[in-house]
Amino acid sequence: MTQTHDAQQRELPSTWNPADVEAELYERWVAAEYFTADPNSDKPPFSIVIPPPNVTGSLHIGHAFEHTLMDILTRRRRMQGYEALWLPGMDHASIAVQALVERQLREEGVDHRELGREAFLDRVWQWKEKHGGAILDQMRRLGDSVDWSRERFTMDAGLSRAVQTIFKKLYDDGLIYRAERLVNWSPNMRSAISDIEVEHKEVEGELVSMRYGDGDDSIVVATTRIETMLGDTAVAVHPDDERYRHLVGTEIELPLTGRKIPIVADEHVDPEFGTGAVKVTPAHDPNDFEIGKRHDLPMLTIMDEQGRIAHTGTQFDGMDRFEARVAVREALREQDRIVAEKRPYVHSVGHSSRSKEPIEPRLSLQWFVKVGPLAKAAGDAVRDGRVAIHPPEMAKRYFDWVDNLHDWAISRQLWWGHRIPIWYGPNGEVVCVGPDEEPPTGEGWHQDEDVLDTWFSSGLWPFSTMGWPEDTADLRKFYPTSVLVTGYDILFFWVARMMMLGLYAMSDREPSGAIPFRVIALHGMVRDAHGKKMSKSAGNTVDPLVWMDTYGTDALRFTLARGANPGTDSPxxxxxxxxxxxxxxxxxxxxxxxxxxxxxxxxxxxxxxxxxxxxxxxxxxxxxxxxxxxxxxxxxxxxxxxxxxxxxxxxxxxxxxxxxxxxxxxxxxxxxxxxxxxxxxxxxxxxxxxxxxxxxxxxxxxxxxxxxxxxxxxxxxxxxxxxxxxxxxxxxxxxVIADWPTVSGAAADPAAAERITAAQKLITEIRRFRSDQGLKPGQRVAAKLGGVAELGLADHVPAVRALARVTEPGDEFTSSASIEVGLAGGNVSVELDLSGAVDVAAERKRLAKDLAVAEKELAGTDKKLNNPAFLDKAPADVVDKIKARRETAQADIARINARLAALPEA
The missing domain is CATH 1.10.730.10 (Isoleucyl-tRNA Synthetase; Domain 1)
Incomplete structure (x- = not known):
């Protein structure tokens, strides 16, 4: 777009009131299509996709921070002549939305399972249409220059087609498989959840030590989850631990169950921790799962989907896991097997960020992505320079993750989300159905009940939003995207997955064109003014919308940008x-x-x-x-x-x-x-x-x-x-559509800058001198300036006089006070005529008050610095600060006394 140059100025309002103009200006920008990108233009492309906020979300300070940075980049590139696309949209947020709608139904007295899948999904879509996407309106308030014509939602038909396409491609290539593995399990949601949906909190629990076996062959183990002993299938010790070497290979009776379990040697065990022996519950602990695989141990799942004890054949079956914790402990106490108890015992426990309950590691049949080859490609793209991580020191964290990835559990036991496109037949058949294929029909055929992890569809975001798997004009123009702006805290959870899936989906392109983005620009978290993490419990969270109402959107954006150093947290x-x-x-x-x-x-x-x-x-x-x-x-x-x-x-x-x-x-x-x-x-x-x-x-x-x-x-x-x-x-x-400024190309004039610097210093020193003499800021007095011509500043005298509030001396000039101002090349003498300009009595009173304050400060610092006990204990930096305060007080006293001596008698 071009703008006419023969334009006339417009009148400004008397004062700046952001609320009067922000909404109207934004809608004018949108209506003028300033933010709408043209894939057919011959301008160089700049593209950026928004990290899609949850459909349940609202604008929090982290969003405002990240969006401000993205908008700065986009608006600048647009002004620089790029075809700039900032693509907006939302994530369907499987767990968050399902939990919300389930809660609404419960309030109506309806169990969603009784309602049925289809009816439940109807309710979710109704909720989405009515309440979803409030954050999009709030993005408008923030001034986001996004292309609203390209707004996307991860459950849109086009994006669903992309999900089904890449799932089938991965499946056909042997990179998606189904297996029993240990996952984070939410009993309330009755579903596996991703690592990013687990929050680790320090909680007060208990550490119970208990004895397995009797006599010389007994062994003591400790646990914070005593109820899981019902699923133990071994006790492990270190192979070099002399205390237990004679027991390795033998069996010991597991209390309360009547089962015999082996004692195995495994180097994972730390012989210096506790008793040097650990219970092994492979189906309910990640470390135990690995020990179980190494020693081919049975993996007994002793909890059902709701976290209740099950399948143990004991009196604890049917109990909630926390109820069972108490019952198991007391049953062991009756058998005199409790050796020690530590309560409270503070330790870290994973909690579901959605349901707030402690998660349960649980062995479960799930669908997985085999990430090995995908992760290698994601690492190589950064190592060979196709993708740059900024700041560069964050690359190590990226490599630590992608080089050590475990296979990714992608199935969730929910109804809201992209349903897994797998059909099972009556005779054990398994068929993966692509977007253009008809699913098998007939008696006994049914689709997998699970949906995909939300991160699976959001991992496709840079290209699914541009029309992939079709070869669209948007993909040709704007993919790879130019930069991804995101927090370092989701470098693995989202960024690495976009890298893996983008490189895989676009593998038919040249290597430099397959990457999802050319630069990963990482920022930190917004913290409070004291650098503390914001949380509701700490009471230090802020609502950016309130600050925007109070101070205007620009004020919030400017503050956020002013604190945005790459890769570091921002107070x-x-x-x-x-x-x-x-x-x-x-x-x-x-x-x-x-x-x-x-x-x-x-x-x-x-x-x-x-x-x-x-x-x-x-x-x-x-x-x-x-x-x-x-x-x-x-x-x-x-x-x-x-x-x-x-x-x-x-x-x-x-x-x-x-x-x-x-x-x-x-x-x-x-x-x-x-x-x-x-x-x-x-x-x-x-x-x-x-x-x-x-x-x-x-x-x-x-x-x-x-x-x-x-x-x-x-x-x-x-x-x-x-x-x-x-x-x-x-x-x-x-x-918005003006040209970005460029350097004029004119030769700099350092001599002019030197003269201006000298004039500034002279004005500043005269102002300070005036203040020391008790003159009011606007009060004008006559002054003589000596030496200005010799320093080449004669032409600057009128401005010096105007800005320093000193007038030309008249015939009656009387020098009452003078100073020398040192400038480059020499000094300028300044003499002031204070005749009648100063209320001597009032000035003496003011100076006497200031002198008393300075003398009190000096006495206080002397007292501390003359106290040997204080000097022995105080840190060196504290002593240095007090010495500096004493020097300042001494200087103030000398200055005030000199001024008092120069004043005429009242």
Whole structure:
């Protein structure tokens, strides 16, 4: 899209109120199709897919953080002339949605199993249509520049076709199989769950030591889950443990069951831990499962799907696992087999993130993906440079995972999700059905009841959302995607799976075209202001929507970007968001001032030689800013780029150039770097003579130019206020489709920068000196400035006087106070005439109060530093801080006394 250049400025509101404009601006952007990507354009592609939020989700601070970073990348590339696609969508979230709808049904007095599968799924779709996707509306509030015309859902027909296609391909290639394996089991959901849905929590439990066997051949083992002893099929000891060597190969009676179990030697056992002997329950413990495989032990499942004891032939059958824990312990106590008990015993226990219950490791018949060859391909793609991980030090964590992957359990005992496309026949037949195939029919044929792990379908996200398995224009244009922005915490759970499945599905392409993304840009988690992890229990969570309501969306986005260092966690606080709101207000007021004073964006700037020092200095600065921001954003250094934008805008542009421009805009007299005086500096680079009106016009153009560049640089981070200000300043259609700024190419003028730096220091020192003399900030006093001509600063004197609030000395000038300001090349003397300017009595009173505070501080620090007991115990850094405080207090006392001595008698 192009924008007209013969545009006129528009009026800005009197104040900046984000709530008045954000929603309207966003809908205007969407209606104008600024975010809609064209696969047939000849622009270079940039594509990014959103990590699909759960359909049950709402915008939390982590989403806001991640989406802000993705939007910065997308908006910048769009402005740089790329065909930018940011593809949105949602994940069907099998377990979360099923649990939610089951709970709703229970509240209605309905058991979902009695309702039946089809009727239950109807209810889920009804819920999805009515309540699902609230987060998508919240993404609009955040300003996400996503292509809504391409919104996807992992249960859409097209994505379901992709799931069925890749399942059959994996199955036919021998990479999907069915087997009994140990899985994370949720008794409440009656389903296996993935590792990412397990949260490990420190809980208070018990450690019980119990004796198996009797006499010299007895052996003591300890456990935190005593009920699982009913499923023990061995006791294991280390092969080099002399205490038990005579028992290896013998059998011992398992209490309460009447079964005999062997004692086996296994190097996994730590002889230094506990008694050096461990019970082995292969069907209910991951480590025991591996021991069981090595020693060909029976694997007895002693719990049913609901976590009740079953199939043991004991009186405990039918008991809930926690009820059985107590009953088994007491039964062993009656037999005098409890050797020791430690209670409470704090240990880590896995809990289901959905149902909040402790998960149960359980042997179960499940479908698995054989990940060996897929994981190798995923590792090779990073090792050979086709995919870059940023920051690079995170690559080791990636390799640690993909190089040591276990086969992936992909089946879930749920109804909501992609049903496994396997049909079983009456005579043991097993048929995998592809998307274009009819399932077998006839008596005895039935489909597998399970659905696929949600991560299976989300693992296809980069290409299923673009129409795979069909050869679509979107796939040809936008795949591989350019970058994946995601948290390091799901590097394995999601990223590695997308890598494996993307490389496999696209294996018919050239290797560089098969990868799902070219760069993996990892970020950390958002933490509270003290660096602590946010949690409801800790009471330190924040609702980004509340902060957006209070301070505006731009303020939240700016704060999040300012804390986004690659691969590291990011603290945030409401005070920082409030500060970002102040930044927005500062930018608004600066633009409003510039426009009120005739600032305009020129078609072409005047040659640098025709501009003042101040103009050349700010233009050189904005050139450097463009270069720095480009370099930092290419390296995903969002925090440093945002910090550079903040300080240039606030410190250089608002605090200095705007103030200097006021002098230059005053057509009645000379200003900063004005060379209209007959004695103007004729050294190379100092500028050329110009009259005041011409100087003011050039200043208006520089003001407009710098603001134009700044607003475009800031737009990807704070889109709403920059759109408002830029369109008002330029009169053009939208900053969303404006060109990204580039360096002007003009030669820098370091001499001008040196003179400006000297003038800034002189102004700052005079302001400090004035304050020390008790002058009010706006109070003007006469001053003599000596030595400025010798340092080449004569042309800058009018601006120094204007900004330091000092006037030309008159005939009645009386020097009341003076200082020397050291600048590069020499000193400038400053004499102030304070006659009648200071209320001597009030100033003495103020100074006396300040002196008392400083003397109290000195006495307090002396007391500590003269106390040997304190010095012996206090850390060195604490002592150093107190010494620094004493030095500051001494300096304050000397300064205040000098000022008191210089004051005339009241």
């Amino acid at each position: 945030i606080s409401e005070e920082w968001v409030a500060a970002s709101r102040s930044f927005g207000t500062k930018l608004f007021n600066a633009t409003k001032f510039a426009m009120m004073n005739g600032a305009k964006v020129p078609e072409r700037l005047a040659d640098r030689g025709e501009l003042t020092d101040a103009d050349r200095w700010i233009l050189d600065g904005v050139d450097q800013l463009v270069s720095d921001v480009d370099e930092l954003l290419e390296d995903f250094q969002f925090a440093k780029a945002t910090e550079a934008l903040y300080h240039f805008t606030w410190d250089e542009f608002c605090d200095w150039y705007l103030e200097l421009s006021k002098v230059q805009l005053d057509a009645s007299g000379a200003g900063m770097g004005d060379n209209s005086s007959p004695a103007h500096d004729q050294r190379p680079g100092a500028g050329v003579p110009q009259d005041a009106a011409e100087r003011a016009e050039r200043t208006r153009e520089v003001l407009g130019y710098v603001l134009d560049v700044l607003l475009r640089l800031l737009h990807p981070t704070i889109p709403f206020i920059t759109e408002t200000l830029w369109t008002a300043l330029t009169g053009r259609e939208s900053v």
